Amino acid sequence: EAGVAQSPRYKIIEKRQSVAFWCNPISGHATLYWYQQILGQGPKLLIQFQNNGVVDDSQLPKDRFSAERLKGVDSTLKIQPAKLEDSAVYLCASSFGTGEHQPQHFGDGTRLSIL
Amino acid sequence: GESVGLHLPTLSVQEGDNSIINCAYSNSASDYFIWYKQESGKGPQFIIDIRSNMDKRQGQRVTVLLNKTVKHLSLQIAATQPGDSAVYFCAENFYGQGGKLIFGQGTELSVKP
Numbered sequence: 586e587a588g589v590a591q592s593p594r595y596k597i598i599e600k601r602q603s604v605a606f607w608c609n610p611i612s613g614h615a616t617l618y619w620y621q622q623i624l625g626q627g628p629k630l631l632i633q634f635q636n637n638g639v640v641d642d643s644q645l646p647k648d649r650f651s652a653e654r655l656k657g658v659d660s661t662l663k664i665q666p667a668k669l670e671d672s673a674v675y676l677c678a679s680s681f682g683t684g685e686h687q688p689q690h691f692g693d694g695t696r697l698s699i700l
Numbered sequence: 701g702e703s704v705g706l707h708l709p710t711l712s713v714q715e716g717d718n719s720i721i722n723c724a725y726s727n728s729a730s731d732y733f734i735w736y737k738q739e740s741g742k743g744p745q746f747i748i749d750i751r752s753n754m755d756k757r758q759g760q761r762v763t764v765l766l767n768k769t770v771k772h773l774s775l776q777i778a779a780t781q782p783g784d785s786a787v788y789f790c791a792e793n794f795y796g797q798g799g800k801l802i803f804g805q806g807t808e809l810s811v812k813p
Contacts, residue, residue, distance in 0.1 A: 589743070616799055627789050627803025628744065640798045676743050684799020686732045686751065691743035 587611065589692035591677050597698045603665035606695045610658070610679030616640075618689060619652055619662050620676040628676055634660065635683060664697075672699045712810045719777040721807045723790035726771065730792040734801065735764060735775045739786045747775070747788075777809075785811045 590609040598604050610617050616635050620628035631650065633640040636657040645652070649668070654660040664671055674696050678689040713719050725733075731752035736744035750757045750764045750773070757764050763776040777784055787808050791801040 618799070625805070627791070627805055628801075629803070630800050633798055633800060635798075641800055678743075680799055685795055685797075686793065687799060688734055688746045688749055689799070689801060690746060691736075693741070693743045 589677055589679055589690055591675075591692035591695055593695055594693065595696050595698075597700065598667055599700045600669055601666040603663065604667055604697065605661050605663045606675050606677075606697075608660045608662070608677030608692060610660075610677070611690055614679035614681055614690075615657070616680045616682065616684035616687075617654055617660050618678040618680075618684075619660070620678065620691075622674045622676055622694070624673070631662070633684065640684075667697075667699050669699050672697060709805070710808045710810065712812060713780050715780060715782060715811055715813050717780055719775075719780045719784070719809060719811075721775045721777075721788050721809065723773050723775075723804055724771060725773070725790075725792050727792065727794065727802075728771065729794045731795055732793040733764070733766065733773055734791045734793075735762075736789045736791065736803075737784075737786045738789065738806070744789060780809075780811050782811045782813055785809055 618633050619631045622628040632642045632645045632652045634654040637654050652662045674694040676694040678691045680687040680689045734749045735747040738744045748759045761778045766773045787806040789803050789806045791803045
């Protein structure tokens, strides 16, 4: 079974520029998550989708971050404009069904550096 | 508020010894827990999970123990190998949160040959 695919693996941009990340979840997984992982910390949920609907975006800084999952499969996460504190690894995860009491399977993330 | 914490930020063991990684959680409503292993440059890898109606669950070389009375869980790794060197996270979820996981800071396990 193919895992969660993410691209790009690395991205370096200057502050105030925009950036986008892409995620393809495990086939058949209805629930998709985006997490932010700052160096030395555990991942923090940014947004959760079930199919193409948003379940939880309470921790997403909506003034600069946006995400979509238009066809209920792939997803993109965008930051515009980027700030220095956005330097982190952005992880995508997926799970079967609603995600309740289900293990989440992670991709290897995109490492974002803001200059 | 909700939080998941780890008692020890680093743990160093000899190859072949058993390892125990601890985790405390503060939300008594949490009813599902997962242990993840994260190697450098990789995403978290699922190891084992446990629901609150259990107090012990075993996998291949790993055992998770859950003590709801003191809100504590642990991950035991038998016969630790160099390939077990990584950062280990516990994460919690409770029903009604839509699958949202709350992660602790992590414990770095270093295995000496």
